[in-house]
Amino acid sequence: MSTEELLAALDDDQRAVAEHLSGPLCVLAGAGTGKTRAITYRIANGVRSGAYNPQTVLAVTFTARAAGEMRSRLRDLGVGGVQARTFHAAALRQLSYFWPTAIGGSVPRIAEHKASLVAEASGRLGLGVDRVAIRDLAAEVEWAKVSLVTAEDYAAQAARTGREGAAGHDHATIARLLSVYEDVKNERGVIDFEDVLLLLVGILLEREDVAAEVRSQYRHFVVDEYQDVSPLQQRLLDLWLGKRREICVVGDVSQTIYSFTGATPRFLTDFPRQYEGAPVVRLVRDYRSTPQVVDLANKVLARAGRYRSSAAVELVAQRPGSVPVRFETYDDDLAEARGVADRIAALSKDGVPLSEVAILYRTNGQAEALEQALAAAGIGYLVRGGERFFSRREVREAIVLLRGAVRSSVGQAMPEAVRDVLASVGWAPEPPSARGAVRERWESLSSLVALADDLHATRGSDLGGLVAELDERMAAQHAPTVAGVTLASLHAAKGLEWDAVFLVGVSEGLLPISLAEGDDAIAEERRLLYVGITRAREHLQLSFGRARTPGGRASRKRSRFLDGIWPDEGSGTRGGLSRRAAARARTEVFAEENPADAELFDRLRGWRGEVATIISKPAYTVLHDTTLQAIATAKPKDLRQLAVLRGIGATKLDAYGPQVLAVVRGEEVDVQEWLAR
Known part of the structure; x- marks a missing residue:
């Protein structure tokens, strides 16, 4: 594409982002408004116009998956060489490079988990904590480090921010734990993930020559999901920049759902003041969701009152109208799970792929009943946060065989070559009748076939290109789509989207969670519901059970966030439409609009x-x-x-x-x- 053809693919607001190539830029991007499209086209425009050398651009994201997707999109736009990494990946790369000269030797081993370190520190203090308490204490250690709070400052800072300690321990005890935790790490000769950023910050502060080299390498920065930046990440970003102003930040205050980890939207909302004169572009056109879904999302946010930020974006739907949002009340959680499974079966018969369906919940403990109901209905599913795709045995075997076939398949079309290779490990064009592990294995292999078809059609990739793509996806844990319903917590669903979404357990005590105390915590729970709603493209159902178990006390009430929104019982919208009536409704709405x-x-x-x-x-x-x-x-x-x-x-x-x-x-x-x- 020419530069003009490139920019012509964007709407006016996205184009404003893509054409602003110099100086600071703040992008307030609502859910589904094409923020990744806008910033990747901005980078592509900068490279094509000669304003950017691709090797001097660093795009920072918050998940390896998002970084992998950004690199993939840039390649599709003909732009290679741009670094798209998470904060930790970028920092670790620099730390490993500069450590031998700045410190000497090699970087200490990174402890994959804090649990054993926290457990030993707790034992030395005689705290006698269990596994759940260890998890909570580890989270508090992480909060302190990303918030740049030392053991000496912890008690005062925790009191100022309203933190109540962790695992039933007071601020003074947590402060002692932070100190002993550092001792345990030093004795073991390991560092944790937060230390990667802290150590690099220290080197950049103390070694001006190192800072100058980093700044000469990276001249243009893009930071995605900027509402989730922690004080530690912002400190590192400031050191990367020095006194320069070549930074574009993208975020949505309405999707701030990680405050408990130290993330804060303050840096996003303060950006125009920090960088005086920086333009602010709002992306409001929602290309993901139907007007019915968008209307509900806007209503949920509108009821936040004074807790709604002035930086929040009100979405404007761009898709044609479709089926109404469904609101269902069930007798209990088991009835809710069965009802959701039945509805998914109906959608599947209507042609909605299972891979485009998700069930989202507030706590992982809600998943068990849903898994049982899906299994009983013969519906395949995967639990996000379960076994990683690239760790599955059949996937590892398939990739080894595909690597070996790169030379032997010369002259054969890539999709056919992939099918031949995977047939040797059990793939077949039609799914097996068996359920369970056999079906899951077939679905894993079929996702590789689908990826091969997609790469061949969109990029003209050969088998070597497929293997290279799989290697990069493996490093980024960017798995292909697997044909099964996704079960995920609302936090884990952020950044994802599906054709059909079921939000279960939308009741007081679950959403907002009973542990949420104080106005700020309740406001974040509302944003969590907003994130769940905006994951849906077309079909959306919200539901809850009046009782936890069959025959139990039906004391639950729907979430306060849906007051004035949830339709009255018997209004005619509660049960939705039949499949044929829904199809007719979609057709009629499309014709009218x-x-x-x-x-x-x-x-x-x-x-x-x-x-x-x-x-x-x-x-x-x-x-x-x-x-x-x-x-x-x-x-x-x-x-x-x-x-x-x-x-x-x-x-x-x-x-x-x-x-x-x-x-x-x-x-x-x-x-x-x-x-x-």
Whole structure:
């Protein structure tokens, strides 16, 4: 693409971000507004225009997955060499490089977990704590370090910020624990993850020559999820920058949900004051969610009153209208789990892939009943935070075989080569009838097949390119999509999105959690609900059980965050619509809101009906209504433009792409003849 073609792919606000290449910039980006798109196009524009040398750009994210996604997008835009890393990964890389000359020797070993260190420190103090207490104390140690609070200052700082200590221990005891914890680390010759940043900060402060070398290497900075920056991370960022002002920050105060770890939105809200004259761009156009979902999200935030920040963004939906949000009240948690499983089964029959469905909850203890209900319904699922994708045995075996096949598959198309290789470890085109481990193994291998198809269609990758992509994803723990319902806590769901989302347990005591005390804590619980709502693209259901167990006391009440929003019992919206009625509603809403595209949408549906009849399959398996609506709105002119639309994978593109384009052009399509080709 030319620079103008690159920028033409953005809306006006995103383009304002991409065209601002020099000096400080603050981007307030609401959920689903394309912030990653805006900042990657900004970097690409800077490199293409010659304003940036890609090797001098450092993009900082908060998860390895997000960093991997950013690198992937930049590659797709033809921009290589840009460093996209987490704060810790970038700091560790610099620390390892400068340690031999600044300190001498090699960097101490990093302790993967604090538990054993905290347990020993607790034992020395005679605290006699259990596993749960160790976890809470480790979290308090982490908060103190990322907040730049020393053992000497802890009691005063904890009192000032309203922290109540941890595991039932007072501030003085926690302060002693912090001191002994450092002693234990030093005796073992290890450092923790926070030390990586602290030690680098110390080197940059003491060694001006090291600081100068870092600043000569990195001249332009982009920081994503800036509302989650801790004082320690901000201190490091300031040292990276020196006196320069070449920084772009992107964040959303309404998604601040990690205050308990030391994150603070203060740096985001204070940015225009710290960098006087810095422009502030608001991204408000929500391309992710339907108007029904966006309206609910805005209403939840609007009821925050004085606890809603002036920097908060009110979303404006860009997608066509669709089905209403569902609100369900169940007798108990088991009934809720069964009801959710039944609803997921219905969505699956309507063509919503299981990989595009998520169940989100406030605490991990809520997952057990949901897992049982899904298993009983024969619905595959994966628990986010469970075994990592790249740690699975079948995935490790497959990658080894794919590496070995790189040379032997010369001349063979990559998707076919991948299928041949994976067939040797048990993959087949059709899923097995068995459930459990057998089905999970097949789903893992199928996700590799889908990734191969996608890379071949979008990048023209060969087998070597696929292996390289897998190596990078493995390092970043950026797993391909696995065909199963995702179960995740609301915190773990941040940064993700699905076609259908079920928010369970939206009741007092769970949301807000009973442990949340004080106005600030309650405000953060409200933001947590907002994050959960904005994960949904189209289908959203909120529910709770009146009792914890069948026959138990039905004393639960819906969350206070939904007062004035939850429909009255018997209002007609509680139970939602039947599948066919919902489909008709989506069609009618689309026609009303998009009159210029309605005729093309009808023709596309007619074409799809003919295809479905000829191949004897349900219409939704050809292309879903939402995909046809996207086509009718975008009116793609070629296969490249068609391929970028959601729901058009490599297989669909190959099978139906030319026919779809012909329908868009207004041509008569002989479906029988096309399929005979």
